[in-house]
Amino acid sequence: MRILFLGDLVGRTGRTAVIEQLPEIVETNRLDFVIVNGENAASGFGITEAILQDVLDAGADVVTTGNHVWDQRDTLVYIERQDRLLRPVNYPAGTPGRGAHLYTARNGAQVMVANVMGRVFMDAMDDPFAAIDKVVGECPLGQVADAIVIDMHAEATSEKQAMGHFLDGRVSLVVGTHTHVPTADHQILEQGTAFMSDAGMCGSYDSVLGMEKEEPVNRFQRKIPGSRFTPATGVATICGIAIETDDRTGLAERIEPLRIGGRLEPVLPSFWNTAG
């Protein structure tokens, strides 16, 4: 089956690009399942229920998040009724919402998606390795789930790569988010799990992390805040990663990046051109 994962939507330019273009991408390429990280969709900070709905309406099956999940205070409430919005699974017990869930894809397949946060250079959440081990153990690939996708929201490449190897052969895809920069290290690991350190963001790459560049540059130089951070308004690049899984094993057969629009070098998954 064909799965598409898009990195962090940043601000109006990022979310608009995805909302406008995703429907056609899904249809043209007969995508079975789409996941979008939405943690920066609302002016760079969290996601509102209205934006969530727009992203789901555009074709996302699941919206994942990360450290910015609670930036919109409302999210603590509405996440309880929105089972297509995930927050990192390794928040303490009792945290509103869910961190992993099983969904039915367009082709009828069962897809488990889990969102987890790294701890290197980030806040000290519960152990991401133990948390993911548990949810994957409860929903084995090729038995309960036809595909499993892990959004590893983390800073350090070491921790993301370690998670990839830790899960190799047990999930379809481990893809990183949070750095807002797409990596070019997509590969299928030895036991069949597709891996990419970071999907990059859907936002303007004439920026610092999708935000207007002046204030970040100012803070690095002066060490004094000058103003708030606001999303950059340049044309967004939609960044993500596409995989094709083996319907029998759930492991990955293909992994290729996608970059559309804006300042980055454009690329589409070559295997999307082949007849289904």
Place this chain on the structure above:
Amino acid sequence: MRILFLGDLVGRTGRTAVIEQLPEIVETNRLDFVIVNGENAASGFGITEAILQDVLDAGADVVTTGNHVWDQRDTLVYIERQDRLLRPVNYPAGTPGRGAHLYTARNGAQVMVANVMGRVFMDAMDDPFAAIDKVVGECPLGQVADAIVIDMHAEATSEKQAMGHFLDGRVSLVVGTHTHVPTADHQILEQGTAFMSDAGMCGSYDSVLGMEKEEPVNRFQRKIPGSRFTPATGVATICGIAIETDDRTGLAERIEPLRIGGRLEPVLPSFWNTAG
């Protein structure tokens, strides 16, 4: 002119790949200047003078480093006689070696190379922005230097992007190193500076940061060291970035990634095929 930058050599597999293949790459593509980050060349920790010599003999004009520069204690001594080895410019005053220098390229052009370390999630060095501002100010592009390349050895994408914008229009290339993962965000910024968040490493991508994957995965899970880190022995991918500069302004006209061998998707700069 044509400049090639290769990311961190990691261990025997990484340095051997570069030493063996670089001579032909340089000749075939008529490269004018080559920079290689060598901070992990000696079993993953620093670089010996013998390895440095091998890398220079293979065609590197300059070898840059980073936080691992002093892992081989000898380096504090031999760096004084090796002006083609750079350590980050923002070490405290009085540190052995140099952090920036002007070199003559194969085509006779003057190329300034500076190595600088970021401070986000890293040790607190001197201000990288002030340090680079100073060396670039003393050696203006298009006047003293025909090209200027900055190796920004840093963890955070935000700090690297901020350095890119800070230097936009004043240098030929700002390229990151240290994460050991190539990014796909290469672009020419608005004022003409080529930029890429991370060049990636020259090493095995069946690994964690180029090191055997078992011990890193163990440490993330158990929080107890089990053994030393050793370089992975799989086939290396040579990772880097190529730029073409305007001989008059020193700014970038082209930037394209290079990945050869190993597990990553192979790519060569398309403009290398064009007649000179």
Place this chain on the structure above:
Amino acid sequence: MRILFLGDLVGRTGRTAVIEQLPEIVETNRLDFVIVNGENAASGFGITEAILQDVLDAGADVVTTGNHVWDQRDTLVYIERQDRLLRPVNYPAGTPGRGAHLYTARNGAQVMVANVMGRVFMDAMDDPFAAIDKVVGECPLGQVADAIVIDMHAEATSEKQAMGHFLDGRVSLVVGTHTHVPTADHQILEQGTAFMSDAGMCGSYDSVLGMEKEEPVNRFQRKIPGSRFTPATGVATICGIAIETDDRTGLAERIEPLRIGGRLEPVLPSFWNTAG
């Protein structure tokens, strides 16, 4: 009952001072229970089984540790047979040894001791608040335990104070370790729990953290390691905290610091002079 807690033993000077002087301190003051943090007892790095035995023989009922617990590789083995040695309770499940245990004091009372590591500015262990909540919940003060002592091995004063308030009324004492500097904020919190941010170390205070001062000062200035860290050899100050608990409730009635020898201002708990 009378409980004494001594902070991190650092090197030969620290452990010798405690081993030599503790027997008389215990006898003269009729102490019922003694806890010593021993994570730096062996040349500053961990503790050997022989040193552990010496410290227990000198009158310690329990030896706690912290981030240096595994510095002596042997500890992973011998900790299984040494139930008077504790490692932080919030290591991942499956870690050798134990993090909390119930002991019988000289007066026959049951004393629960738990060792836990903070996460602010430290490695990301399991949640210290949840981990301690569990062990305290399983062994309620005034019911199962006649006294409960928590060694909160942590860097940040905020996290230690938060742990104190979190446990207020449920344990006898929350005392910090790890900074190697005694604090003067000992108090009994509103619900009856004694608290002190850090017990300080038992080691030489003509030092940096109990280690010879030259190399630490060198590293801060130069950012280049010059040599290994070795324990300072000056006369040690024994640093700790004494509490008196209510035999019925297990809560604290008194808390006063103890500092003997070396360079710090000497002080003994005034209530030790009163007739028992």
Place this chain on the structure above:
Amino acid sequence: MRILFLGDLVGRTGRTAVIEQLPEIVETNRLDFVIVNGENAASGFGITEAILQDVLDAGADVVTTGNHVWDQRDTLVYIERQDRLLRPVNYPAGTPGRGAHLYTARNGAQVMVANVMGRVFMDAMDDPFAAIDKVVGECPLGQVADAIVIDMHAEATSEKQAMGHFLDGRVSLVVGTHTHVPTADHQILEQGTAFMSDAGMCGSYDSVLGMEKEEPVNRFQRKIPGSRFTPATGVATICGIAIETDDRTGLAERIEPLRIGGRLEPVLPSFWNTAG
């Protein structure tokens, strides 16, 4: 001469205690010079010009700060006309205000005060060791200055102790601030410099760092902000350190802590009782 240093004023309770009690403390004990850290005086975040004036009127000769110096935006402006307000000296060149200055004490002596920020577990400022070395070098003790006091605003005890040894024999006092907890390690170092890792705060010790304890405890447990931090309202403890310097050398002859009011064990410098 007699110098008093008071730690971070936190909120209304802390600043009111100091403003009300400092005049009598100064007069009764014939203090020659008083320094107060005021970085948390305005509801925990920075200091307004009005509060600064109140603290100066109460008898402070200098107000130092730290990482919270710019929390009140106005401070960037008014600091230029207030030479008795210091910000850390190791902000980048061009930062408004000053980080070190020479003042005339009540007894006519010249006192140099410098404020500097540590970098361990804190933002990456300019090198604190180099910055302090420079200002102390320009104003030698016993020649230009009759006394020199350094407020080292830092988190890590290692960095503070290293600064103490680095300056030993060259300044009168190195005192830490920022952790909001008084330490009990005051001593005169081998070459005559008085040292204390942290002066503690002037604020309520029924709190977390002087702020109401509920929200900090909530955040440690839940990892989700529930509300803003607000200063605790309990009775403040005034915390500080007093030194007596040799009028000829400027080095320290005595160092003793001061704690007045609130929940901590009260103490006054014993040498204040002696006839002058």
